[in-house]
Amino acid sequence: MSEKKFWNRIKNNKFYLALTTIIGAILLFFLVLYLAVPSYTFSDIEPFKGDFIYNPYSEINRINYVDFRSESIENQGIDVYEFGYALTGTRYLCLGYKEKSLIDYPFFQSIHYKQFNIDKLNKKCRLLALAHPSKGFNQGQMTRLDHYRVMEALSPNDNSLFYWDIALSNGHRVNIIATGENFTTACIGENDAESILKSLETGNSYAVSYNGNLAQVPQLVDVTVKNENLFVTVSEGAKEMRFIGQNAEVKSVAKNVTKGFYPIQKEDTYIRVEVEFNDGNTLYLNPIVRHQYQYFFDLNKASVMKGRTYLMWAVYIIVAVFLVRMFITRKNEDSGK
Numbered sequence: 151m152s153e154k155k156f157w158n159r160i161k162n163n164k165f166y167l168a169l170t171t172i173i174g175a176i177l178l179f180f181l182v183l184y185l186a187v188p189s190y191t192f193s194d195i196e197p198f199k200g201d202f203i204y205n206p207y208s209e210i211n212r213i214n215y216v217d218f219r220s221e222s223i224e225n226q227g228i229d230v231y232e233f234g235y236a237l238t239g240t241r242y243l244c245l246g247y248k249e250k251s252l253i254d255y256p257f258f259q260s261i262h263y264k265q266f267n268i269d270k271l272n273k274k275c276r277l278l279a280l281a282h283p284s285k286g287f288n289q290g291q292m293t294r295l296d297h298y299r300v301m302e303a304l305s306p307n308d309n310s311l312f313y314w315d316i317a318l319s320n321g322h323r324v325n326i327i328a329t330g331e332n333f334t335t336a337c338i339g340e341n342d343a344e345s346i347l348k349s350l351e352t353g354n355s356y357a358v359s360y361n362g363n364l365a366q367v368p369q370l371v372d373v374t375v376k377n378e379n380l381f382v383t384v385s386e387g388a389k390e391m392r393f394i395g396q397n398a399e400v401k402s403v404a405k406n407v408t409k410g411f412y413p414i415q416k417e418d419t420y421i422r423v424e425v426e427f428n429d430g431n432t433l434y435l436n437p438i439v440r441h442q443y444q445y446f447f448d449l450n451k452a453s454v455m456k457g458r459t460y461l462m463w464a465v466y467i468i469v470a471v472f473l474v475r476m477f478i479t480r481k482n483e484d485s486g487k
Contacts, residue, residue, distance in 0.1 A: 184255060190265045192294040193451045195320045197396060197419035200442035206325070206353025207338070207373035207436075214341045215364055218243060218279075219305075219329040227343035232281055233271060240264060240286030243302055243327075246276030246347050261291045265452050268297050276347050279327060282308035292316040296452035300350055304328035304357055304434070311434075315398035318420050318437055323448055325350055325436045328357035334364065336433075353436035360431045367431045373423075375438060378414045382423050384433070392424040414438075 217223065223230050234241035235254040244250075251271055255263045264287070271278050279300035280287065285308060287295070292313050303314040303326045317324045327335045327350065337355045339345040349355040360367045368386035375381075382391060391410035393402040396419045404410040414421060422437040441447075 184263075187255075187263055187266045189455045190262050190452050191455045192261075192265075192296070193449075195293050197319055198321050198323075198440040199419060200440045202441050202444060202446070203375050203378065203414065203438055204323075204441050204446045205373065205375045205438045207370075208352075208354055210338050210370055210372060212339060212341070213369055214337045214339070214346060215334045215358070216337050216346055217329055217334050218245060218302075218327060226341070226346065228346065233267075234281070234286070236286070238286055239282075240267075241281035242267065242271055243279040243281045243300075244271055244275035245279060245300070245350070246343065247274055249274050261294060264291060265295055265297070268295065272297060277350055282310065283313045284308055284310045287313065289313070289316055293320040294452065296322060296450070298324065300325050300327055302327050302329055304333050304359060306330040306333065312398060315394070318422070318439075319397050321419075321449070321451065323353075323437075323439055325353045325355065326357045326434055327355075328359065328434070332360055334358050334360070336370070338370075356436060357434040358432070359434070361429060368425075368427055368433075370425075370433060370435070373435065373438075375414070380412045380414055380421060380423075380438065381409060382411075382425070382435070383409045384425055386427065388425045389428045390424075390426045392426070394422050394424065395420060 216226065218228075218230050228245060229247050230243060230245050231247060231250060232241055233244055233251055233254070235256050236259055237256060238259050240259055251274055254267070268278060277300055278298045279302050280298055281302045282305055283292065283301060283303070293316060295317075301310065301314050301317065301324045302308075303310045305328065314324060314326060329335070335350075335355060335357055337346045337349040339349050339354065356370060358364075358367060368384050368388070370382075371385055372381070372383040380393070385408070387406060387408050388410075389406065391404040391407055392400055393410070393412040395401045396417075401415075401418065401421065402412050410423070412421065418440070420437040420439040423435040425433040425435070
């Protein structure tokens with residue numbers, strides 16, 4: 151069947167015409183959806199550096215255990231939902247959201263689409279967490295993605311501690327949460343929505359992996375940095391206190407202690423601590439990080455390339471106009487025969 155006869159058959163058959171129109175509209179929708187995403191530029195991969203050290207832990211006066219995937223989370227005044235429909239498995243936890251986002255990119259997702267989703271979701275929620283990142287992000291993307299503060303690094307079906315270390319090793323200050331059965335997050339401060347979310351944002355919190363009764367899990371008592379020496383104190387004797395740094399390297403291990411000590415080295419870009427007890431219960435502390443200025447702030451490592459984005463959109467529009475004109479011309483030629 152020639153091309154002309156094929157299109158004449160579609161035009162003369164209402165079912166084929168309707169089906170073609172629907173398929174065309176769907177393809178056009180996804181084409182516009184994907185082409186509308188801006189291009190990003192990502193700063194060179196660079197670890198934390200500087201003469202100053204940021205310690206996220208303030209006075210530990212009250213600990214609230216929070217599972218951000220539990221059905222009871224809304225009772226604490228925090229609205230949470232998981233966003234993502236992509237076949238890639240890329241998902242996000244939106245904590246304290248104002249409204250839900252409905253549009254995702256269901257097929258392939260490059261780093262530009264994931265960064266755009268992060269920026270879009272940040273405008274609609276208080277805090278954004280990458281959900282089970284090892285299932286929806288690759289290690290290369292973790293070195294560059296920015297503008298998120300929290301990572302769901304531990305859950306019953308996913309252990310993404312290595313992904314957490316990748317982000318930290320490349321200068322992204324990311325705090326940990328743990329969710330699901332035998333996992334929870336310890337938030338330090340008052341037991342209200344704002345205090346809980348602020349503890350996650352600042353890093354004044356830690357993740358917990360536990361067996362049995364959560365009430366019997368030893369707690370963090372103090373984290374202090376003095377003269378570039380890190381002191382960590384827990385409420386009961388720990389089997390091991392592991393001090394972990396750049397590229398997930400275990401820098402030091404203290405055994406059978408309630409108070410661990412680590413002299414921070416000049417080459418240490420960050421140090422995070424894991425405290426494991428004899429029964430397997432484990433605390434995962436947020437990192438202390440080096441920074442360059444007296445007043446700590448997070449550097450922006452991802453930004454929209456406006457010039458390139460506008461150029462790409464202009465090219466898309468020109469191509470679309472050309473195709474429409476070509477289609478109209480072809481249609482007029484066919485009508486004149």
